[in-house]
Amino acid sequence: MEMQIEPYNPYHLDAVIRLSLRAWTPVFDSIQKAMNADVYRAFYPEHWRVSQQKAVEDVCAAEDTNVWVATNADSIVGFVAVKLHSEDNMGEIYMVAVDPDFQGQGIGSALIEFALLRMKDAGMSIVMVETGGDPGHAPARHTYEKVGFDLFPVARYFKKL
Numbered sequence: 001m002e003m004q005i006e007p008y009n010p011y012h013l014d015a016v017i018r019l020s021l022r023a024w025t026p027v028f029d030s031i032q033k034a035m036n037a038d039v040y041r042a043f044y045p046e047h048w049r050v051s052q053q054k055a056v057e058d059v060c061a062a063e064d065t066n067v068w069v070a071t072n073a074d075s076i077v078g079f080v081a082v083k084l085h086s087e088d089n090m091g092e093i094y095m096v097a098v099d100p101d102f103q104g105q106g107i108g109s110a111l112i113e114f115a116l117l118r119m120k121d122a123g124m125s126i127v128m129v130e131t132g133g134d135p136g137h138a139p140a141r142h143t144y145e146k147v148g149f150d151l152f153p154v155a156r157y158f159k160k161l
Helices: 010-034 037-043 048-061 107-121 135-146
Strands: 003-007 065-072 075-085 090-098 126-129
Touching: 003 107, 010 037, 010 048, 010 065, 010 075, 010 090, 010 135, 048 065, 048 090, 065 107, 075 107, 090 107, 107 126, 107 135
Parallel strands: 090 126
Antiparallel strands: 003 065, 065 075, 075 090
């Protein structure tokens, strides 16, 4: 497969949204099973797709975020969004997704490696990424570990009021 990585352009938005929602469907199915039902409904009162589409739109439009897309021929097959926190020289992989039809081919790793080089070039000395501990996030954890990230355990608790 001949993949290219290029800067995001607003005309990529619809394709990025479509692939993201397809890629994250199993993730949100897993989250729903792992999370208290009342908490889940509080997080996603309409539907997770509504909030995630808005999140992708916001990230792609944010001035403090760098976004790149992976292309194969004329198709968008993945994307990565990066934030730079210059106050502590830390880069953040803020959002990443690969079209399910292209997963398992190294695209996620390539996007992350590409982003890591851009963060290093921007003067960042460390980088972080957050993901879930549920089964739906297992492929993401595998990818992050494959490119050299170390896990720092964090406990985050939720309770519906």
